[in-house]
Amino acid sequence: xxxxxxxxxxxxxxxxxxxxxxxxxxxxxxxxxxxxxxxxxxxxxxxxxxxxxxxxxxxxxxxxxxxxxxxxxxxxxxxxxxxxxxxxxxxxxxxxxxxxxxxxxxxxxxxxxxxxxxxxxxxxxxxxxxxxxxxxxxxxxxxxxxxxxxxxxxxxxxxxxxxxxxxxxxxxxxxxxxxxxxxxxxxxxxxxxxxxxxxxxxxxxxxxxxx
Ligand SMILES: Nc1ncnc2c1ncn2[C@@H]1O[C@H](COP(=O)(O)OP(=O)(O)OP(=O)(O)O)[C@@H](O)[C@H]1O
Numbered sequence: 001x002x003x004x005x006x007x008x009x010x011x012x013x014x015x016x017x018x019x020x021x022x023x024x025x026x027x028x029x030x031x032x033x034x035x036x037x038x039x040x041x042x043x044x045x046x047x048x049x050x051x052x053x054x055x056x057x058x059x060x061x062x063x064x065x066x067x068x069x070x071x072x073x074x075x076x077x078x079x080x081x082x083x084x085x086x087x088x089x090x091x092x093x094x095x096x097x098x099x100x101x102x103x104x105x106x107x108x109x110x111x112x113x114x115x116x117x118x119x120x121x122x123x124x125x126x127x128x129x130x131x132x133x134x135x136x137x138x139x140x141x142x143x144x145x146x147x148x149x150x151x152x153x154x155x156x157x158x159x160x161x162x163x164x165x166x167x168x169x170x171x172x173x174x175x176x177x178x179x180x181x182x183x184x185x186x187x188x189x190x191x192x193x194x195x196x197x198x199x200x201x202x203x204x205x206x207x208x209x210x211x
Contacts, residue, residue, distance in 0.1 A: 002064045002151040002182050003027045009058035018044050019205040031183040033193035036202035042186035046154050050080050079145040082156035089130035105149040119143040134161035146173050156186045
């Protein structure tokens with residue numbers, strides 16, 4: 001049972017505070033959306049929460065079964081999908097999935113052939129990822145997030161490049177497979193987050209500036 005706690009979180013680039021005095025308490029089974037206009041800091045917050053980027057101030061803690069997880073180990077417990085993340089394009093789908101699932105386990109009850117079918121990519125098994133369309137790549141990003149056995153799921157603009165069928169697919173998987181995960185979604189599109197219990201507007205944490 002994982003929980004993520006941010007106390008007094010703040011991030012500053014040069015002289016500009018992107019967010020400040022942000023408190024978050026995220027536990028399994030609760031989904032949180034981070035909303036805000038373009039450039040407001042949603043991706044920056046997700047990068048800080050996944051420890052890809054340090055906070056300027058505040059305390060971030062991760063607890064599982066009452067034990068603290070070190071910040072440098074949090075990557076083992078999370079999966080992230082974001083527009084800026086890139087695939088090793090020279091690998092085929094089959095090679096990439098075999099590679100990825102050497103480092104992360106699949107959730108119980110699903111194997112790689114089933115995952116490929118769920119992502120409706122079964123006709124592209126040996127195709128290099130460089131030949132994948134943007135929607136196919138997005139389904140692959142989300143598929144490995146939903147089906148990796150990791151309790152923290154961070155999604156940045158999860159339906160970007162998805163068509164209507166893909167958006168419904170995303171919503172369906174979220175409902176079926178994420179009830180036991182901590183889910184954080186950075187988004188501007190209601191269809192990506194209208195099922196979330198908590199909605200945080202990052203704009204509310206931009207007010208305080210250094211003098
Ligand atoms: N490494 C960096 N150095 C300096 N400024 C940065 C850096 N990364 C992001 N920023 C700035 O921080 C602000 C927030 O950017 P961020 O990408 O987090 O916004 P966002 O809410 O995710 O935007 P969008 O909805 O357009 O994806 C922007 O003004 C951006 O230019």
